[in-house]
Amino acid sequence: MENYSVLFRQLHEFVPQFISGLMAIVPFFILWLITKPIFNKIIARSKVSSKNSALVYLGKSVSIAIWITALLTVLGTWGVDISALVAGLGLTGFAIGYALKDVLVNSIAGIMIIFYKTVEINSHVSVLGVEGTIVDIDLRYITIQDDKAKHLIPNSCLLAEKITIFNK
Incomplete structure (x- = not known):
């Protein structure tokens, strides 16, 4: 008990x-x-x-x-x-x-790109010697399509490097 x-x-x-x-x-x-x-x-x-x-x-x-x-x-x-x-x-x-610092840097850069609308899908850009149209923006990369290929550019490069955005 x-x-x-x-x-x-x-x-x-x-x-x-x-x-x-x-x-x-x-x-x-x-x-x-x-x-x-x-x-x-x-x-x-x-x-x-x-x-x-x-x-x-x-x-x-x-x-x-x-x-x-x-x-x-x-x-x-x-x-x-x-x-x-x-x-x-x-x-x-x-x-x-x-x-995962590189992944985190690219992710944060992707968030900043989306919020600040630095570039958008269908923008014609030139970055790191690649010129073309942005077809996708995801967590790590910006996908740029030119006449010959698709190029994956890390998001951090868009914030750190010179980027040219052409008028439509």
Whole structure:
């Protein structure tokens, strides 16, 4: 009988903490419900192909960040020491960021190209000695079509190098 009283006491202490942890998810869920349609509307209004757009990548990144923050909040509410987990995530993020720095640079450049509308699809441009028409803008590359071939130019080159945009 004594074992049951210990079990009931532990349950009595844990259940409110468990419920408060679940309630901590609610604001993050609401935030996710708000941001998802916003990104979907921005993507729908964008003139780039939606499946490869940097906006799609940004929207997914925001969703993942919301859910990781929600998970860490819930674990902290339940009494789990998350300081080591947060430090580990920080070190992992640094290592992944350093390993994928070129991909990240091109992705950020792609986002800047889309938001600032530096170039658009069907623009006639010359960059890095390649002259042609832009046929696609995706997460890493700008695709330029000339008479002979398609050229994939990394997005970061459009921000770092001289680019000529010809009038239509």
